[in-house]
Amino acid sequence: MSEANKPSYNRRDFLRHGVWGACLAGVAGTGAILASKSRRQKYVWQVDPYKCIACNNCATFCVLQESAVKCIHAYAMCGYCDLCTGYYRPEPKALDTAAENQLCPRGAIKRTYVEDPYFEYTIDETKCNGCGKCVKGCGSFGNGSLFLQIRHDRCVNCNQCAIATACPTGAIRRISADNPYLLKDRQ
Amino acid sequence: MKRQMMLCLLLVLALCASAWGVQRFGPPQFESGHQLPQMTTPAPRAAVWDWIDTTVLFAALCAASWLTLKKRDRRRILGLMIFSLLYFGFWRRGCVCPVGSIGNVALAAADSGYAIPFVVAAFFLMPLIFTLFFGRSFCGAVCPLGAIQDLFVIRPLRVPGPIEAALRLFAYLYLAAAVVMAATGTLFLICRYDPFVTFFRFNGNWDGWALGVSFLAISIFIARPYCRFLCPYGVILRNLSRLSKWRVTITPDECIHCRLCEDVCPFGAIAEPVKELPVAEYAKNKRRLILFTALVPILAVGGGWLGWMAYPVLAKSAEVADPSRPLGAKMAIAAGVFVGLAAAGKLILSVIHRRQDDYEARRADCLACGRCFAYCPREQARREKCKNQNAKIKMTHQNVK
Numbered sequence: 001m002s003e004a005n006k007p008s009y010n011r012r013d014f015l016r017h018g019v020w021g022a023c024l025a026g027v028a029g030t031g032a033i034l035a036s037k038s039r040r041q042k043y044v045w046q047v048d049p050y051k052c053i054a055c056n057n058c059a060t061f062c063v064l065q066e067s068a069v070k071c072i073h074a075y076a077m078c079g080y081c082d083l084c085t086g087y088y089r090p091e092p093k094a095l096d097t098a099a100e101n102q103l104c105p106r107g108a109i110k111r112t113y114v115e116d117p118y119f120e121y122t123i124d125e126t127k128c129n130g131c132g133k134c135v136k137g138c139g140s141f142g143n144g145s146l147f148l149q150i151r152h153d154r155c156v157n158c159n160q161c162a163i164a165t166a167c168p169t170g171a172i173r174r175i176s177a178d179n180p181y182l183l184k185d186r187q
Numbered sequence: 188m189k190r191q192m193m194l195c196l197l198l199v200l201a202l203c204a205s206a207w208g209v210q211r212f213g214p215p216q217f218e219s220g221h222q223l224p225q226m227t228t229p230a231p232r233a234a235v236w237d238w239i240d241t242t243v244l245f246a247a248l249c250a251a252s253w254l255t256l257k258k259r260d261r262r263r264i265l266g267l268m269i270f271s272l273l274y275f276g277f278w279r280r281g282c283v284c285p286v287g288s289i290g291n292v293a294l295a296a297a298d299s300g301y302a303i304p305f306v307v308a309a310f311f312l313m314p315l316i317f318t319l320f321f322g323r324s325f326c327g328a329v330c331p332l333g334a335i336q337d338l339f340v341i342r343p344l345r346v347p348g349p350i351e352a353a354l355r356l357f358a359y360l361y362l363a364a365a366v367v368m369a370a371t372g373t374l375f376l377i378c379r380y381d382p383f384v385t386f387f388r389f390n391g392n393w394d395g396w397a398l399g400v401s402f403l404a405i406s407i408f409i410a411r412p413y414c415r416f417l418c419p420y421g422v423i424l425r426n427l428s429r430l431s432k433w434r435v436t437i438t439p440d441e442c443i444h445c446r447l448c449e450d451v452c453p454f455g456a457i458a459e460p461v462k463e464l465p466v467a468e469y470a471k472n473k474r475r476l477i478l479f480t481a482l483v484p485i486l487a488v489g490g491g492w493l494g495w496m497a498y499p500v501l502a503k504s505a506e507v508a509d510p511s512r513p514l515g516a517k518m519a520i521a522a523g524v525f526v527g528l529a530a531a532g533k534l535i536l537s538v539i540h541r542r543q544d545d546y547e548a549r550r551a552d553c554l555a556c557g558r559c560f561a562y563c564p565r566e567q568a569r570r571e572k573c574k575n576q577n578a579k580i581k582m583t584h585q586n587v588k
Contacts, residue, residue: 020319020430027315030292034308037295042304044231063379065390075223079212118215122224143210153229156280156388159290159307160375165508181228186210 042177045161049147049184051171054132054139058148061166062130068155069130069148069163071108071123074184077145080118086138086146087111087121103133125151147184237306240279244313244329247271251328252321254557256433259566261557267328268337276331281387285310285325286332286420287378289362290369297370298512318424322431326414326424327555333414335383337556339406343453346409351455352533354416359529362419363522367501370518372509382413410453414554425551435548435555438565442545448559449546456552457559461543472538479534486534490527494520 047058047069058069083095087109092101097111108127112120123146130148138146150172164172175182247267254264275284283304288311295303314325326333346354365376378384382402385395405412414421428434437448437457449457464472498519505514548559560566 016430020432023427023430024316024319027312027319031308031312034292034295034303034312037301037303038305038308039302041302042231042234042237043302063384063391063395064388065392072226074226076214077210078215079210080215081212114215114221115217115219118217118221120221120224141211143212151229152231155231156282157231158282158375159287159378160369160372162379165374177231177234180231183226183228186214 043174044150044152044157044177044180045155045164045172046150046175046180046182047148048171048173048182049149051169052132052135052148053169053171054135054148055168056131056133057166057168058163059129059131061163063158063162064154064156066154067130067163068150070125070128070151070154071130071132071134071146072149073121073123074145074147074186075120077143077184077186078121079143079145080114080120081142082117082119084111084119084121084138085141086134088137090137103137105129105131105133109134121146145184149181149183152180237304240283241306241309241313243274244310247274247329248313248317248325251324251555252317255324255327255435255555256321259439259557259560261561264328264555264557268334271329272331272334272338274331275329276335276383276387279387281331281381281384282378283307283310284331284381285314286330286418287375287381289365289419289423290375290377293366293369294372298372314420314424315427318427318431320432322428322434322550322555323424323553324555326421327557330414331387332381332383332418333411333554335386336403336406336411336413339403340410340453341407343410344408345455348455349537351415352537356526356530356533357416358418358422359526361417362422363525365419367514367518367522368505370512371501371505371514372512373501373505373514374508377419411554415454415552428550428553431550434550435553437546437548437559438563439569440565443564444546445564446546447562447564451558451562452548453558454552454554454556456549456554458543458547458549460545461540463542464540472540475538476535479531479538482534483528483531486527486531487524488527490523490525490530491520492523493526494523497523 059067062068085103087103088101089103094101099107102109106127106129108124108129110122110124112122114120132148135146135148138144161172164170247270250267251264254260254267275281283306288307291303291307292311294301314329317325328334361376368374368376380398382395382398385391386399402413409415444460449459495516498514498516501519502514502516505512
């Protein structure tokens with residue numbers, strides 16, 4: 001067939017356009033399905049402190065080198081104890097704030113004297129690695145006022161939280177970004 | 188005996204107390220009027236940023252398509268590439284990205300309880316639509332993963348065609364594995380092993396750094412290895428771009444067969460002219476085509492068998508991660524069949540020759556980086572002509588004044 005006789009619209013073109021249209025329809029269809037499923041609502045990951053068993057996974061499984069999970073303190077629940085079991089190891093060598101007596105491996109808990117017999121414990125988040133040793137200590141013998149939370153100024157909100165997959169009690173879940181913390185409160 | 192009973196009772200009480208979170212120590216009675224400090228709760232990123240990201244992606248896709256198809260200007264494409272790297276990479280810390288969004292889409296398809304965020308759906312769909320119209324402009328100048336590798340293309344070596352095609356099977360395998368794992372809630376494979384996210388966040392474990400550094404090191408010699416041999420989103424884009432309405436053209440008018448573009452393309456994406464095959468060769472190709480077509484069901488079954496072999500391992504990890512959504516054997520086999528069919532498709536495409544008169548960028552392989560434009564003598568001539576014309580217009584303007 002010479003150039004002049006070639007039909008301007010041949011079978012190959014027809015096929016090509018047909019498949020192209022089908023692909024576009026497919027993408028549009030996927031879009032429609034996703035749109036019907038999607039929600040404007042934004043989600044963030046958070047630790048449910050009542051399910052958390054402070055297993056140390058938060059410190060090691062986060063994709064960030066320094067975990068986005070930190071210990072936070074519900075001061076309203078705290079007994080302000082002198083002998084804080086979240087602060088001291090169960091059998092301290094001597095009753096002082098020396099590092100060997102502290103439970104926290106990073107020295108992230110600051111103990112300040114308020115008045116006799118009360119002491120206030122504050123967390124230095126730049127030092128905390130989210131290991132949850134203090135959470136365990138406070139929960140076992142104290143009021144459980146120390147608990148772990150994902151800090152949203154650090155969390156990169158991964159598609160699938162690496163800690164959530166590793167969490168043995170399923171304590172990490174997606175919650176609404178409007179209310180992004182699951183805080184403990186005096187009951 | 189009684190004491191023991193009492194002890195037991197006390198223990199049970201203590202356990203109950205811990206289970207209910209009852210206060211063991213009463214609240215402090217401060218005499219000094221000490222105020223309790225406030226708990227701080229830093230807010231997550233505002234939702235308005237999602238809209239900004241979506242708008243920036245749309246604008247970047249428009250700009251990339253315009254620059255590659257209309258302006259044909261590598262320098263500005265490079266500029267856009269660096270902008271995308273800075274914005275989607277370092278500023279947004281590599282998240283949200285269309286490549287990883289495959290996982291969300293798979294999860295949304297499998298789990299009716301999962302509501303895919305609007306921005307993720309938009310990031311998944313927009314590059315697909317653009318590719319159907321303008322080819323892989325997303326890969327060229329918008330994808331931060333592509334951009335960071337592109338900056339390291341220094342001494343690209345040519346990878347022989349069959350090896351390239353064989354290596355590309357990894358991308359199909361990766362896509363199949365990523366979809367299966369995301370759908371069963373095992374793992375977002377693509378996001379977890381994103382090679383450059385560690386750089387983008389400037390934070391991560393040593394394996395993340397090692398992965399990123401090795402990909403960049405390979406990139407010096409084998410241009411954009413992730414895009415070509417692993418990227419699962421690239422698999423979708425390359426097959427959609429085969430049908431794209433418009434495409435990257437190397438020369439603005441006619442090809443003079445100087446082969447300069449072939450030398451400069453680091454991805455080996457430029458196809459030589461193909462004449463009518465000699466009769467003997469044609470007959471050989473025909474026999475091969477028949478053979479490969481006959482191989483299609485065999486490869487599909489073989490892929491399915493591989494999927495079946497991988498099933499116990501995949502199912503176990505899916506079970507560990509999320510017991511509520513176990514992996515069905517059907518799904519693993521389907522994933523295997525998909526990879527088998529991809530291999531068969533590659534074999535068939537390798538023996539199909541279409542007559543082609545000029546040097547052309549293969550649609551599927553062309554990453555729209557724009558390197559070839561400036562090397563084409565015809566393009567040089569066109570630019571010279573434009574420049575002269577502009578100068579002439581300027582002159583006449585001055586004369587009128």
